Amino acid sequence: MTSTQQRLREEAAVFCQSLRPVLEQDEEWRRQGMLSDGDSREVYRLLGEAGWIGMSWPVEFGGRGLTRLTATLVEEVFGYHWLPLSSYLLSYKTIGAAIERYAEPALVDLLLPPISRGELIFCQGFSEPGAGSDLGSLTTRAELRGDTYVVTGHKIWTSSAQLSxxxxxxxxxxxxxxxxGISVLVCPVDTPGIEVRSFPTLGGGYLCETFLDGVEIPVANLVGEVNGGWDVLMYTLDxxxxxxxKLGGFAWVLNAVEERLRETxxxxxxxxxxxxxxxxxLHASRLLSFRAADNLDRELPGSASxxxxxxxxxxxxxxxGDxxxxxxxxxxLAEGAEAAIEGRAAALYRASVGSTIAGGTAEVQQLVIARRGLGLR
Ligand SMILES: Cc1cc2nc3c(=O)[nH]c(=O)nc-3n(C[C@H](O)[C@H](O)[C@H](O)COP(=O)(O)OP(=O)(O)OC[C@H]3O[C@@H](n4cnc5c(N)ncnc54)[C@H](O)[C@@H]3O)c2cc1C
Structure with missing residues (x-):
């Protein structure tokens, strides 16, 4: 780790400590911490205000021009302090990265600055009832009429749609x-024709179904080329x-369990x-994450790593969690901030069921590693 990375991690730790009073006011955080699907908009805004969102973006978009590896090292510290990060991760780390790379300059100028200020939250509408692992089968159709796409379909498992x-x-x-035959479009969630319905999950938070009925989206809101969306989707997932x-949060849990066992x-x-x-x-997993971030910085094929x-x-x-x-x-098994280790054993145990499904199942990751990493057929 370089001295700059070390200094940023220390600054991030101090910032996280300063957020503690805000977090303790938040019932959802006290229950679930970084595992909450429902995010704290206030924490997202404070992260933006302090310059922590968009670290790897150029300064003109509100960033700091750092590498993704450096941002990843800082994110590990956020996780260790259990910040509620779902808005940050979706809006900046995941979707923002693809917008920066693939969108036209006008769209980049429109979206990146408010994301880096912590004012604009994105959700991700990829999965459908008949298209999850086989995302290439998605059927939500976008018909071009003049300079507008008219979009109709049904998305499911849309994290954070209710607050995006x-x-x-x-x-x-x-x-x-x-x-x-796939493209990527972006639009405000309050565009006429979009309906979001949330439902509770085993993890203790919420997921959403998103219905799209004749939703009009300007052609200017395309991210990438028409019919070139598959590459954009894969880049986003990388x-x-x-x-x-998340590994930062797991390190906290291991420390807290050890401490609790010692004191009892x-x-x-x-x-x-x-x-x-x-x-x-956990250490091996951290190294895999850092290597993958470094590959993304160096524009090496990211998928297998x-x-x-x-x-x-x-x-x-x-x-x-187990x-x-x-x-x-x-x-x-007790939940809530007053329980042993602030209830995070139970919170992690419940939320971790979805970890081998969300973002692509474990089986799909194995296929990607086998095909793109090892060249197997
Ligand atoms: C907590 C959580 C948050 C999520 N958030 C989002 C979100 O914000 N946006 C979004 O778009 N989606 C989201 N998802 C959806 C997630 O991406 C899908 O659930 C996932 O890709 C699996 O798709 P599926 O549910 O349709 O399962 P299926 O694809 O039907 O898979 C069912 C089972 O079959 C296995 N399987 C399928 N194909 C193969 C194969 N070729 N070889 C071997 N095994 C196979 C799978 O591994 C799985 O065990 C979220 C899911 C969860 C759990």
Whole structure:
């Protein structure tokens, strides 16, 4: 780690401490922390105000011109402090990265500055009832009429749609081909014809269904080429799958479990051994995340390295959630900020069920690693 990266991580830790009083006012955070699907808009705004959103973007878009690797190292600190990050991750790290790379300058100028100020939240409308792992089968259709696309379809599992300002949509612009008939459009969520319905999840938060009925979106809101959307979707997922921020949160959980066992005189050799092994795996997963971020900086094909980072982080979420509730016993199942280790053993245990599904399932990551990383057929 360079001295600049180290300094930024220290500054980020101080900033996170300063947010603690704000976080403690937030009922949702007290229950779920960084695992909440429903985000704290106030924390997102404060992150933007302090210059932490858009770190890897050029200064003219509100960024700091840093590398994605440096941003990833800082995000790990945010995770360690359990900041509610879903708006940050979707709007800046994932969708913002693709907009910066693929959108026309006017759209970039319109969207990146308010994202970096923490004022504009995006959600991601890729999955549909019949298109998840096989995203190339998506059927939400966009018909060109003059200089407007008219979009009709049904998206599902749209995280944070209930609190987002804009939506990032994978749509079908050519019904005669599969992957080469997809485009990406963006529009405000309050555009007429969009209806969002949220529902509670096992993880303790919410997911949404998004219905689109004759939604009019200007051609100028295309991200990338018409029918070139598949590459944009894959690029977006490469950024989404580098999840070092979550690893920061897992490190906090392991430290807190160890501390709790020590103070209650339960830290025997079996427990200490299990925690040590998980710490080793966590370190390996961090290195996979940092390598994937570095590959993205160097514009090397990201998919296999991002998939490795995602797969190892998702499995660790479950292993550490499991270990935390096991080792703490009954108190590990208690939820809420007053419970042992602030209720985060139970929160992680529940939320981690979705970690091997969200952003592409574990099986899909294995396919990506096999095909694009190892060249297997
Ligand atoms: C918490 C959470 C948040 C999410 N947020 C979003 C979001 O914001 N936006 C969004 O667009 N989507 C989101 N999703 C949806 C997610 O991307 C999909 O659930 C995921 O891609 C899997 O798709 P599916 O649910 O249709 O399952 P399916 O694709 O139907 O898969 C079912 C099972 O079959 C397996 N399978 C499928 N194909 C293969 C294959 N070729 N080889 C081996 N096994 C296979 C899968 O691994 C899985 O076990 C979210 C999901 C979760 C759980």
């Amino acid at each position: 300002d804009w939506i990032y949509l994978g749509v079908r612009t050519d019904a005669d081909t599969k992957h080469r 950024f989404e799958r580098v999840t070092a921020e 005189d339960r830290l025997d050799r079996v427990a200490a051994g299990r925690i040590s092994r998980l710490r080793g795996e 991002s998939a490795m980072a995602k797969l190892s982080g998702a499995r660790l979420a479950q292993a550490i 270990a935390a509730v096991d080792l703490l016993g009954l108190e590990g």
